[in-house]
Amino acid sequence: MNDLVRELIASIDPQSLLQRIVEQVCVRMPTASGASVALNAPGGLLEVLATYGTTGLIQGRVVPVEETFQAYPLASRRPEIIDDTTTDERVTPEVRQLSERMGVRSCLSIPLLSGGVAIGSLSVVAREPHAFTADDVGPVSSVTEFLGVLISSSTELASLLETLLNSRSRSKHSQAAADLLASVVLPELAEREELNRVIGGVLAAGHIDAVFQPIVDLGTGEVKAFEGLSRFASEPARGPDTWIALAHKVHRGVEMELKALRALLRAALAIPDKYLVTVNLSPLALADAGIQEELLAHPRALVVELTEREPAPELLSVSVEPVRQGKIRLAIDDAGSGFAGLTTILRLRPDIIKLDRELTVDIDTDPSRRALATALTHFAREIGAITVAEGIETDRQMRLLRDIGIQYGQGYFLGRPQSVAALQDSYF
Structure with missing residues (x-):
């Protein structure tokens, strides 16, 4: 209070x-x-x-x-x-x-x-x-x-x-009075206080499951990597992006991303070393010293996908240098949409550029999407980056993306996210 x-x-x-x-x-x-x-x-x-x-x-x-x-x-x-x-x-x-x-x-x-x-x-x-x-x-x-x-x-x-x-002797009536005043004078403050309580509960006791979606070589059809994705078991039911965005609203986003990262890294230990594992982090989280320590301590090869829900700080390339020196590769997620623009790509010089699913949807019928995907592919080649297309849902999309030079892809057509136990039956 x-x-x-x-x-x-x-x-x-x-x-x-x-x-x-x-x-x-x-x-x-x-x-x-x-x-x-x-x-x-x-x-x-x-x-x-x-x-x-x-x-x-x-x-x-x-x-x-x-x-x-x-x-x-x-x-x-x-x-x-x-x-x-x-x-x-x-x-x-x-x-x-x-x-x-x-x-x-x-x-x-x-x-x-x-x-x-x-x-x-x-x-x-x-x-x-x-x-x-x-x-x-x-x-x-x-x-x-x-x-x-x-x-x-x-x-x-x-x-x-x-x-x-x-006051040294606050009663439950004092708490009720403060809550009522907040809801009348500053409703957004009362909402934030409630959100902070909910986020605190998720951080303290909420369970996060890890699932992994295959990333496939479009030329050979061979699985090369798995992207780790979080599934929050907390109520109310919300997607991982929503939970993390809400946590950032009350300045606890890095804590929430760290909790999700730890769940993914624990589960990833059961995936054979021949596969790369990718994890998603925001620019703010990637620059955090505690999260960098978690990444560098993990025994297997990792790729960090930078999810740009907000612009990347100008000094991010400097702050993440310890991660890159630790042989962790960097990917720009959702290229072609939002803040994942060419400026950020030029600043960070990522190892991997992941094309947003919005480019993949209708790419076989929309010349403008095809032109942009082709341009990003050429750009990636010029800076020595690998390209991965997200959201592949049909054989036609997969073939067209492969033909314009995109090396890897993921999507429901190539494999749905699954638990490590389910992956063992299908891939290991």
Whole structure:
């Protein structure tokens, strides 16, 4: 619950709210060059909590109220305009000097009221004199009318949550209150908290089975390798890609990929050494030191298929160098779709390029798919990479892919994923 409450506090943090407000106010006023919010502090001080644009120089500034121009709108509880900071008599020498440093010549300052009490001010500044008129007061005032209430209420709510977080005697009612508040204030946060709980359960006790699909030499029909695939036994029933993607959403994707990898590597020990075994990893997982250690410690020859559900980091080629020096070969999965583009292939110089199944589907009737597959095959040949076509479902597809120069293939036509026990009856 601690993480939930902390995120709730952060989500309603007044300073974050103020920062968004000043940005939007400034953006929506063409004459404005900057905006700021300052709130009253104990001891008759005024603290600048949020700035945007040219007012960035005063971020965090804490000064006595009477030394600021904001003292006027705070005292009168109505908007005040400075037409020219160089001539307005209300501007103190210190404020005039600061305005020169910021390049500010005019200012509109409106008090923030809560329960009729001025708690701070919203100020908009401009580089030109006489930049603001009475017409500008209305739109900004409409913002400040509820901004003061929002600041007060969010501060009070954050205080209550801090008390809940630091309480030594939390009850089940406190947990229920936090959950309810999360579902109302931040439904996406509540969903993430629930997802984190589910992923934690899978990581702690969920079972992952390993199955292997044959990769076949299209010229001879001989099985040369097996791709390891994960099957999650956890509820609700989801495919491995979905479980791993959900784990990455709560920053536990590498843990989940490591759990699946260990299951595959254990099962792969029963596959004869004459066959290569391939495993799938995301770029983030492949760069992880713990996963690299697992790969390098395995006694058999391996190929890592890089699954690009997100762009590969630019420094990935450097971070995976220990794996490649350990004689583990690298494959780019799903080439021709998504992020598995030529840039990544050029950067990593893989040993194997696997053509996405979307290229294989209807390749025998679609000239554009055939042209792209042919181009990728020629490209792979130029960089010394082997090509593997995925998703082969018919004899015609297999023959056409072989004729355009693709060396290896896999798909239901060539063999379905099976457990190691089933493979022993069919291949070993």
